[in-house]
Amino acid sequence: MRPDPAFLRGLGRAFAGALIFALPMLMTMEMWQLGFYMDPLRLALLLALTVPTLVGLSRFGGLRPTARLRDDVADALVVLLVAALAATVTLYIFGILAPGMSGREIIGKIVLQTVPGSFGAMLARSQLGGEPEGEREKDPPTYWGELFLMGAGALFLSFNMAPTEEMVLIAYKMSAWQSVSLALVSLGLMHAFVYALNFKGGSARPDHIPAWSLFARFSLVGYAIVLGVSLFSLWVFGRTDGDSLKEIISASIVLGFPGAIGAASARLLL
Amino acid sequence: MSRSDAGASEGATPSQPALESTSPLEWVIAAIGGLLVVGAIAYMVVFAVAELERPPAVTLSVTSVTTTPGGYLVSFRAANAGGATAAALQVSGELRKGGAVVETSAVTIDYLPQQSEREGGLVFTRDPEDLTLSLRVEGYSEP
Numbered sequence: 001m002r003p004d005p006a007f008l009r010g011l012g013r014a015f016a017g018a019l020i021f022a023l024p025m026l027m028t029m030e031m032w033q034l035g036f037y038m039d040p041l042r043l044a045l046l047l048a049l050t051v052p053t054l055v056g057l058s059r060f061g062g063l064r065p066t067a068r069l070r071d072d073v074a075d076a077l078v079v080l081l082v083a084a085l086a087a088t089v090t091l092y093i094f095g096i097l098a099p100g101m102s103g104r105e106i107i108g109k110i111v112l113q114t115v116p117g118s119f120g121a122m123l124a125r126s127q128l129g130g131e132p133e134g135e136r137e138k139d140p141p142t143y144w145g146e147l148f149l150m151g152a153g154a155l156f157l158s159f160n161m162a163p164t165e166e167m168v169l170i171a172y173k174m175s176a177w178q179s180v181s182l183a184l185v186s187l188g189l190m191h192a193f194v195y196a197l198n199f200k201g202g203s204a205r206p207d208h209i210p211a212w213s214l215f216a217r218f219s220l221v222g223y224a225i226v227l228g229v230s231l232f233s234l235w236v237f238g239r240t241d242g243d244s245l246k247e248i249i250s251a252s253i254v255l256g257f258p259g260a261i262g263a264a265s266a267r268l269l270l
Numbered sequence: 271m272s273r274s275d276a277g278a279s280e281g282a283t284p285s286q287p288a289l290e291s292t293s294p295l296e297w298v299i300a301a302i303g304g305l306l307v308v309g310a311i312a313y314m315v316v317f318a319v320a321e322l323e324r325p326p327a328v329t330l331s332v333t334s335v336t337t338t339p340g341g342y343l344v345s346f347r348a349a350n351a352g353g354a355t356a357a358a359l360q361v362s363g364e365l366r367k368g369g370a371v372v373e374t375s376a377v378t379i380d381y382l383p384q385q386s387e388r389e390g391g392l393v394f395t396r397d398p399e400d401l402t403l404s405l406r407v408e409g410y411s412e413p
Contacts, residue, residue, distance in 0.1 A: 007293060033381055037355040037357070040314035047307060071292045075300075077300035077301070078303055080303045101383070102385030
């Protein structure tokens, strides 16, 4: 069972990726506090959903070119362990984990930080180099694969902002018209990204697809996914509890703005 | 995402790099990761079932009284034995002399998580040694 140097390099890269992507959240006060006061069932659900998302990401990017689904599952679990380790070490050095804290508080803080860290660790390969793209076995994603990547991109960016007070505060400050404008701007930006990526480098698609089809199948559906992901992120962090429907929609649109950027650029990011 | 097992044989083509399969070491690490994930989920679910309806239950205990340039510092520890987090926890202290309150002091603890401890201090101008000191929790908000 001699460790394979390529595997160790992959672990190191995953650790670096976890740190790079999770540092903004590791240094955010709300994330520490949510670790102990958020609903434990929602935290459990979030962690449970992270596993299939990581498996999907491994399919399209990930630590190494994988042959079978079970290798993707192995990668996802390795990445979660690396992310948990990175979160524990960093939080301990920051003094966020200290004696006198209960198991619930410590585990909650680590689990919450493990989620974005594992995303970063999984993306480390495509982000931090590794083999040149040309050498890699990479499937051109199917339509459903593209939608999955959009959802993952949205989740990744919205996760950065959903825990903060500012999302709800911005929603309070915006009038209904400003909310509608933000939704239209998000949708327009998303379409611009999708359109630009479609013709530049992205997966080869026939040129004769009409623009309206592209808009309906990618931008519109993509934005619906973004809003769903935003709503889910807000709900997981308890940001929707006790709010009126109008405020919940408004906050989803606010969070959907970064989410739309993340979704549309997912193919660049992931 | 409907690749299934089709990729297993693709590594054989000479123009493409061989697809890596999972080494035993990686499986060991993956197994540890899997155990941690399952353990964390189980812990949270058990916690939710066991602790959901219990409100914060805070007890205060004085750990030390020291003389500082700003006055007499009464350090205390707040422990929450309940099942929920107390936010903006108001702790006040009184110094009494024969039943009459001679001095009060108060402090707010931002968050006191369930089953956890936090430390704080109250400052008085009079020496608590000569008087009767009592601490109490005035209130909190839900986070």
